[in-house]
Amino acid sequence: MKQRRDALRTRRQAERWKRKFERHRELHRQIRAAAGDILESNNFMSTKGHIQHGDMTVNQHCVNVAKLSIAISEKLHIRCQREEMIRGALLHDYFLYDWHVGDAKKPHNLHGFYHPGIALNNASRDYDLTPRERDIIEKHMWPLTLTKIPRCREAWIVTTADKWCSLLETIHYVHGHGKVEGVEADQKTEFMEAKKASTEKKTRAAK
Ligand SMILES: [Fe+2]
Ligand SMILES: [Fe+2]
Numbered sequence: 421m422k423q424r425r426d427a428l429r430t431r432r433q434a435e436r437w438k439r440k441f442e443r444h445r446e447l448h449r450q451i452r453a454a455a456g457d458i459l460e461s462n463n464f465m466s467t468k469g470h471i472q473h474g475d476m477t478v479n480q481h482c483v484n485v486a487k488l489s490i491a492i493s494e495k496l497h498i499r500c501q502r503e504e505m506i507r508g509a510l511l512h513d514y515f516l517y518d519w520h521v522g523d524a525k526k527p528h529n530l531h532g533f534y535h536p537g538i539a540l541n542n543a544s545r546d547y548d549l550t551p552r553e554r555d556i557i558e559k560h561m562w563p564l565t566l567t568k569i570p571r572c573r574e575a576w577i578v579t580t581a582d583k584w585c586s587l588l589e590t591i592h593y594v595h596g597h598g599k600v601e602g603v604e605a606d607q608k609t610e611f612m613e614a615k616k617a618s619t620e621k622k623t624r625a626a627k
């Protein structure tokens with residue numbers, strides 16, 4: 421009896437996993453169809469070397485935000501321009517540096533405030549953005565960037581998806597494949613040394 425129950429539970433679990441896997445494959449297919457050029461570009465690939473939150477890379481974070489944006493729009497039956505939403509979601513954090521690694525010149529202390537502008541500049545340089553895509557990238561940090569209020573439903577969906585993904589990454593509910601420990605430790609030391617040198621220089625100049 422117990423064996424039969426166990427077998428049934430295992431089969432249900434397997435079916436659940438299979439549905440989940442199929443769902444993710446379908447979301448990935450949609451993303452590839454809408455933005456294959458972005459996924460394969462060197463700059464976007466380089467974001468695999470940058471950490472977003474926890475051990476999640478910026479690359480995986482952006483793909484996750486795109487997937488969740490599609491899921492939200494489907495679940496809530498929100499009519500939207502799917503392709504633009506996906507492209508905007510992939511490019512929303514296209515700032516192309518690791519914000520955990522600063523130096524005395526660019527400490528990235530205010531990264532949360534200024535990175536949407538940098539991402540927009542980089543994305544405008546590399547792609548012909550539509551007004552919706554621009555809105556998604558520029559406004560995704562609202563309400564932190566108080567005056568940059570999303571003006572289209574695609575931007576509202578992406579900013580919501582971004583917050584949810586960021587929360588799960590920050591509390592380590594979801595995991596990525598980023599190498600945080602070694603990179604951060606080394607570069608933090610470099611940063612601290614550069615900062616110390618800059619302070620000493622200022623002190624010497626003031627004397
Ligand atoms: Fe962001
Ligand atoms: Fe983000």
